[in-house]
Amino acid sequence: MINKLISNIKKTDAPIVVGLDPMLSYIPEFMQKKAFAEYGETLEGAAEAIWQFNKEIVDKTCDLIPAVKPQIAMYEQFGLPGLMAFKKTVDYCKSKDLVVIGDIKRGDIGSTSAAYATGHIGRVKVGGKEYTPFDEDFVTVNPYLGSDGVNPFVKVCQEEKKGLFILVKTSNPSSGEFQDQLVGGRPLYELVGEKVAQWGEDCMGDGYSYIGAVVGATYPEMGKALRKVMPKSYILVPGYGAQGGKGADLVHFFNEDGLGAVVNSSRGIIAAYKQEKYERFGAENFGEASREAVKDMAADIREALAGR
């Protein structure tokens, strides 16, 4: 699956991911009203609004982007109907040949991690039959429980040729509280980065491993250090745009080959029509605004990479 991600990135010349993290407040009122008219102001109504919103954004951007990253929390907050919208979104994006990164940040003791891996990137057996319940291409994983919490995910990746992005250094302001603590003179995130490189060794695609890392755009210096610690790991970089990261901050996340990183933007793309820069599109054409924002983001990163 890492090979497919890289091939999609080369095809679009855009190392970017659109974060499909819909809040109801991002969804234009006309679209909410339509969903509520059909399903009422219910969880089902919210789920329908989310699904229609996602579909329009995917339709308007899928030829320009290699991958999407739906954040499952934004669906889970609407209970089972929300999770149905998550599943519909995953399936629809795959039908458009997009790589789907399920941002699920799961992680537990061995047997429990195995169940998460099975449900999201693997196959579950029921009697004599097998099913692929959520069927994302990649998932994000929390490493706090150590190797035996991560290995079941790695095993499923090997079997299914799927991939992981493991949290190393997250983009949020207080990520340093534990992740930056010095362990033998080095920050904990470097230790986690080394483990990511190790876990990835037995799961190599053509040039990069199936096992990647999450490192926030908001910490470019750490991105630079971690790039060296994990030379064969793809880095998923959240925090571009709304969280404050800029193209110029991102060059050190990439290798010299122009590969090795993929940058996520969520709100900056999916709620672009709410920004002054794109308000000319109007709420009715929010998908066009997202398309324009994708073009601008890809150009920003291309320029930064060309200028380094």
Place this chain on the structure above:
Amino acid sequence: MINKLISNIKKTDAPIVVGLDPMLSYIPEFMQKKAFAEYGETLEGAAEAIWQFNKEIVDKTCDLIPAVKPQIAMYEQFGLPGLMAFKKTVDYCKSKDLVVIGDIKRGDIGSTSAAYATGHIGRVKVGGKEYTPFDEDFVTVNPYLGSDGVNPFVKVCQEEKKGLFILVKTSNPSSGEFQDQLVGGRPLYELVGEKVAQWGEDCMGDGYSYIGAVVGATYPEMGKALRKVMPKSYILVPGYGAQGGKGADLVHFFNEDGLGAVVNSSRGIIAAYKQEKYERFGAENFGEASREAVKDMAADIREALAGR
């Protein structure tokens, strides 16, 4: 909710939690067959088998126990039908006056943690209406992202009088890989434990905080140290029984008042009929075997506490 947990513990004189973590292999064949006859060998069939299995165990044990802890991964692995069985289980246990600890181990950046908190222990707004999607009483939370990933959960606990158990030292063999790393001469888990105590200060019930911690039964010495670091935090102790923890290992997790800890057993209770000790019950009476295992576990812990 911490007050209710403590009152349930006093009522049953059993500081224990039954982990409702059903694997299909734990479910007696006759029960699987019945579910598959109705729904086929499908995700729906698996979900029905899980739900019927849980219901029988809850019916046979609910008068003896204060709380249950369904592990959501075991349901999530069966996709949406599995999550429906999770929700049915939560609702059913609440109808039996049990405290429900959703073992979800979520945790993300602020806005995303807020969505998880809303979905699992809070209320979500849809237009002019409000819903409580999963509606557990407590959830488990992963702290790797730091305070701004935990605070949204704490805020919802304050609003809804619900509770958390935050991962401090997990029960699995490789938990030490990151959690035991020395930071300024002290292990990272102690630093996390101190934070748990701080997060809990603004969320006090009558004697204990709404904000508790997870510390594995498999590390009794660390439980002893952490008990002092977090005197007002309830400790959820996984790892009893099948993972190797014994009653005598557990006394240091409790305060002098005999409170302060609640010990989880999953496989040891729900699959008791598969153990030699309880095989006399037979697969048809697996619920009775679970009841007997609950009695034995409660007695083991009571004796250990009495003998300290």
